[in-house]
Structures are given as structure tokens and as C-alpha cells.
Amino acid sequence: MRQLELITGADTNCELDALFVNAPLRDYTLRPRTNDYTLPVLGMAYIATYAQQAGFNVGVLDAEAHGLGIDETAKIVNGAKPRWAAMNLLAPTYEMSARIAAQLDPAIALMVGGHHAKAMPDRVLADPRMVNLRALILGEGELRVTALLKDGTRRRDLPGVLWRDPLLGTRAAGIADSKTSAQMLGPDINALPYVNRAFLPQDPYQAAPTATDRRLAARSAADWIQAAARSGHMEANIVGSRGCPYNCTFCGAAWSANPDVTIRVRSPENIIGELDQLHDKYGVTAFRFVDDLFLGVRNVIEEQMKAFSRHRIGERYVWDATGRINVLDRVSDSELERLVSNGLREVALGIESGSDRILKAMDKRINAEMTERVASRLVEHGIGVKGYFILGFPGESQEDLDATVRHIRNLWRISDQHPGDVRASVFEFRPYPGTPIWQTLIQTGHDPDALLAYGDVDLTGDGADESMRQRDEFNFSVGIEFGDVPLQRIRATLAMLTREQHDRNQGAKEAAA
Known part of the structure; x- marks a missing residue:
């Protein structure tokens, strides 16, 4: 129960549609963190807020802010049993993210985004630790993440969404018509809801x-x-x-x-x-x-x-x-x-x-x-x-x-x-x-x-x-x-x-x- 309390912004008494996971910079079970504040994951909170306003029960697990280790982070995600786990991949935290992903229950679908996913998508898709990866999202994710929560099979209609074909082992990509692509890839930032600060444990x-x-x-x-x-x-x-x-x-x-x-x-x-x-x-x-x-x-x-x-x-x-x-x-x-x-x-x-x-x-x-x-x-x-x-x-x-x-x-x-x-x-x-x-x-x-x-x-x-x-x-x-x-x-x-x-x-x- 205490571990589920570390999930912010969600109703943990109901089924979670998605749990957004910010990986720690290092495994804090090996050496505890010494500072008591970390920058908030505003990009992740924007996506979670948009999905929440669309009616989905979503939460954020900021493992860096809480100083969690790899095993503990994976245990919390598996205990929460979300339909989707979502990770923001950054170069310094990629190894931590991949090690967490390797421990996730196969029933939990994984989506990823962030600078590292955008810069090295094929490397991420080919990583055997990302076996649960169902969608790699290039760029700003509010609209496309929410579309995936509505229907995961829609990935084929979403621009800038990649996945690995399980049979051919090749990269597959969603394709959208030109009318919706621009809005999906670069949403109107004045139309986005203000960030729900309930998703941010330190802001x-x-x-x-x-x-x-x-x-x-x-x-x-x-x-x-x-x-x-x-x-x-x-x-x-x-x-x-x-x-x-x-x-x-x-x-x-x-x-x-x-x-x-x-x-x-x-x-x-x-x-x-x-x-x-x-x-x-x-x-x-x-x-x-x-x-x-x-x-x-x-x-x-x-x-x-x-x-x-x-x-x-x-x-x-x-x-x-x-x-x-x-x-x-x-x-x-x-x-x-x-x-x-x-x-x-x-x-x-x-x-x-x-x-x-x-x-x-x-x-x-x-x-x-x-x-x-x-x-x-x-x-x-x-x-x-x-x-x-x-x-x-x-x-x-x-x-x-x-x-x-x-x-x-x-x-x-x-x-x-x-x-x-x-x-x-x-x-x-x-x-x-x-x-x-x-x-x-x-x-x-x-x-x-x-x-x-x-x-x-x-x-x-x-x-x-x-x-x-x-x-x-x-x-x-x-x-x-x-x-x-x-x-x-x-x-x-x-x-x-x-x-x-x-x-x-x-x-x-x-x-x-």
C-alpha cells in the first residue's frame, strides 16, 4: 500500500489505464540519493493531464524524485497493474529504464518517448529488454498517447509512432492523413490544459x-x-x-x-x-x-x-x-x-x-x-x-x-x-x-x-x-x-x-x- 502511495495523480483503487514512469538516474538501493529535490517532469505531466481530461485514470511514478531503486520501481509498476506503462527515455537514464522494462509483467504494454527514443529509435526497438514495447512515440505526445489509450490498435494510424513487427523483426510505423498529422505532431499549446500539479510530487x-x-x-x-x-x-x-x-x-x-x-x-x-x-x-x-x-x-x-x-x-x-x-x-x-x-x-x-x-x-x-x-x-x-x-x-x-x-x-x-x-x-x-x-x-x-x-x-x-x-x-x-x-x-x-x-x-x- 505504501508503494502505491508513491503514484501521484491517479485513483489507485480503480484500474489504471497508464502509469508514467520517470526512471532514476542511478539505482538508489546501491547508494541513496543525497539531495532532496529534483526538477519536475513537466513534459510527462502535460501528457498525463491531457489523458486524464480525456477520461483516463493515469498516474505518475517519479522514481528519481522518490529516490527509488530499479527493483522497487518495477515492483510498484507491476503491483499497480496498469494497462500501459509509459517511459520518458533520456540518455543518462536509458539503462535504468531498460532494466525496469525488463522486469515488467508481460501483460503490461509499454510505450516510450523522449529525446533518446527520438535520437536512437532503432536501437531502442531492438533492445531485448524492451520486449513489451508496443509504441515508440517521436516528439510531443499528448494527442498520440491519448489515442493509444483509447485504442492500442490505432498506432497504425498515428504519425511518428513506431514499433517492431513481431514476425518480420523490422520497424513498422503509423501513417496518418496529412490533415491530422500536423496537429498530432505539434498540438496547439494554448489549447492544452494547464498541468495538473497532482502528478508532480515536488511542484x-x-x-x-x-x-x-x-x-x-x-x-x-x-x-x-x-x-x-x-x-x-x-x-x-x-x-x-x-x-x-x-x-x-x-x-x-x-x-x-x-x-x-x-x-x-x-x-x-x-x-x-x-x-x-x-x-x-x-x-x-x-x-x-x-x-x-x-x-x-x-x-x-x-x-x-x-x-x-x-x-x-x-x-x-x-x-x-x-x-x-x-x-x-x-x-x-x-x-x-x-x-x-x-x-x-x-x-x-x-x-x-x-x-x-x-x-x-x-x-x-x-x-x-x-x-x-x-x-x-x-x-x-x-x-x-x-x-x-x-x-x-x-x-x-x-x-x-x-x-x-x-x-x-x-x-x-x-x-x-x-x-x-x-x-x-x-x-x-x-x-x-x-x-x-x-x-x-x-x-x-x-x-x-x-x-x-x-x-x-x-x-x-x-x-x-x-x-x-x-x-x-x-x-x-x-x-x-x-x-x-x-x-x-x-x-x-x-x-x-x-x-x-x-x-x-x-x-x-x-x-x-
Whole structure:
């Protein structure tokens, strides 16, 4: 019974039509997780919500959020006895997903989707551990998953749905008429229902106050902002758009890896409706836009901010968003001031490197000088910056790595002179199938099996155990040196920078106490 309680959003007293399973990054029976929060599976929740509104009894089992092991996850699925089990396949979790699938009751039909399924469909279909696989769905799944729940034999009429012919052993694919294909593959995102947060065990969540929250309180007399800064916000993650117009070579969202995806942005009224719904139902006062486009296209920013101003969003909420450095570099000071007045608290930027040579290899369309200029303007306006960095990118030299370390420390120095804060989040490079850099690595002789051999890395041996606590789900690697810098030096540098960021966070908390 306790295990069934881990299934969210479903009526477990009735037959389950589908159970959506988010596999863990590693088998947590072997080494328990150390962090207590993981990003919500919004894509999976969108599909589950759509199916639920169509009348199906569906649930989500987020094995990563609950820190479950392989055997326990499979046991819960088999105990729930859904008609369908559905998995989101990602390169780092594929082995975990396949091991779970191998233990499923043969009476449970399996469907899969996600970046890895899209990038390597034939490999997935041929995997003997996927013996129960009845449908592999390429791309956005809301409409096609729901159609399969209505009638599994409809797969032959659904575009972008693949399966293995049991007699011939060849790939079979659904075919739909041209009138329905476009809608099936790219649904109208303004017509989709708002995500039912009952499917997400950790969203909304009570967040601890951030350095930016405290700075907001210091510059505002609004009672609710000061109260939120003292106690932390109730926060929720949200998606404002789908698709990306950029082609960063390491990214699974690169346009060249997703030629089937039409870029779509939700209307401002649709987004604001979800913000208000989350506030009314859960008391949410802070939001994180996790898509690439919210602050990634200038005319989109303009349209959204006009609506935010009309609805006085900044008087009621704060929000964070991902952004593009080259786009924000062209935003005026008055536009930055409007972002602040509309509630912008922090921008997450893919800075990636302090080496212009590596940035060019990544096709980032930025340089280190531009990043410093943008970060300086943001923090001067009191907007926090969360910078993401990649260490060990193919071809990276010690000189490139040193440039990144200097870049991060310089950004910290800049933020120390202004109201906004800079946080650095550093990762070891790992290749994802289907991305531009994956193709380059294969062409230069790398073995696909080796590139897919993801394993978790325990970095606490570098003395950074407390600073690594909230990074547990991100410390994984394929164990290959892609540049000139030894892997141990890359990891030691990662641990050093993470420790320095942790110390900065602690110092900010103590100063505010």
C-alpha cells in the first residue's frame, strides 16, 4: 500500500489505464540519493493531464524524485497493474529504464518517448529488454498517447509512432492523413490544459529564501515581498514555449536535432491564467520558466511584458527565466527596468565557457566579453544571474579551462559590486545522441556504446560533500576525456568551483542573518 502511495495523480483503487514512469538516474538501493529535490517532469505531466481530461485514470511514478531503486520501481509498476506503462527515455537514464522494462509483467504494454527514443529509435526497438514495447512515440505526445489509450490498435494510424513487427523483426510505423498529422505532431499549446500539479510530487514546493529575495525585500516596501524574503516563496515551474531556434552543438533542443518541431510560444493571457491558477490553488508567488524561449526572442519579450504590465504581475509575483545572452545584449536599460518592475528575479544563462574558441565550437553566438557585459547590466538592475558552464568540452585545452575559471571568478567580482547576484553551476561535458556534437564525435571515431555508457560520479571525495549535496542528480559522466585536460583535473576543477559557490551562498546567508 505504501508503494502505491508513491503514484501521484491517479485513483489507485480503480484500474489504471497508464502509469508514467520517470526512471532514476542511478539505482538508489546501491547508494541513496543525497539531495532532496529534483526538477519536475513537466513534459510527462502535460501528457498525463491531457489523458486524464480525456477520461483516463493515469498516474505518475517519479522514481528519481522518490529516490527509488530499479527493483522497487518495477515492483510498484507491476503491483499497480496498469494497462500501459509509459517511459520518458533520456540518455543518462536509458539503462535504468531498460532494466525496469525488463522486469515488467508481460501483460503490461509499454510505450516510450523522449529525446533518446527520438535520437536512437532503432536501437531502442531492438533492445531485448524492451520486449513489451508496443509504441515508440517521436516528439510531443499528448494527442498520440491519448489515442493509444483509447485504442492500442490505432498506432497504425498515428504519425511518428513506431514499433517492431513481431514476425518480420523490422520497424513498422503509423501513417496518418496529412490533415491530422500536423496537429498530432505539434498540438496547439494554448489549447492544452494547464498541468495538473497532482502528478508532480515536488511542484509546487516551499523554497528557501534566495539572496535575490533578500535584495528584493531590501529595495521594496511591499509587505508581501518582505514576508516572502523572510520565509521563502511557494514556487512552481512552468513552460512558456516549445522549440528552440538555436543550434548549440551539445544541446538536445538544437533545431538541427528537431526538424519536426514547430517553435510555438504560449499567449501571454494563457500564461498569466496559469500563474493565477497556481496562486489561487497553491499560494504560489514565484515561478520558474524552464523553456529556452521566454527571454530568448526580443519580440516575444516585448509581447509578454506588455501583458505582464497590464495585469500588474510584478506587484503580485516574482519569476525566473532562461535567457539568451546575445538577445539580452540588445535589450535597452528601459526594457531591463520593465522586466524588473514586472517581477523578474533571476535569469538562467547558458554561458558555458570563458574561452571564445570553445564558445565558437559550441555555436553559442556569444563571446566572453558579451557575457560580462550582459551579466554586469543585469546585476546592476538587481536581476540575479544563474550561469551554466561546461567543463571538458571536446577539444578543450588547459588554457581554455583556465579561461573559464577566470571568467566565473570575474563574474562573481562584478556581482559583488551590484545588487544582483551571480551563481555558477558547473557540469562535466556529456554527449547526447542526436545533437550536432554527437555526430561529430561519431565521425571522428568514437564508439556509440562508449558514448552511451553513463555512470554516476561521486565527487564528495574532493572534500566538497556539503557543496555537492544539491547536485547529486547532475554528477554523471561517460568517463571519456574529450579534450586535452585529464578527467580527474576536470572533476577537481568542478568540485573547486562548486565549493567556492557554496561558500559564497553561505556567506550571503550569514550576512543577511
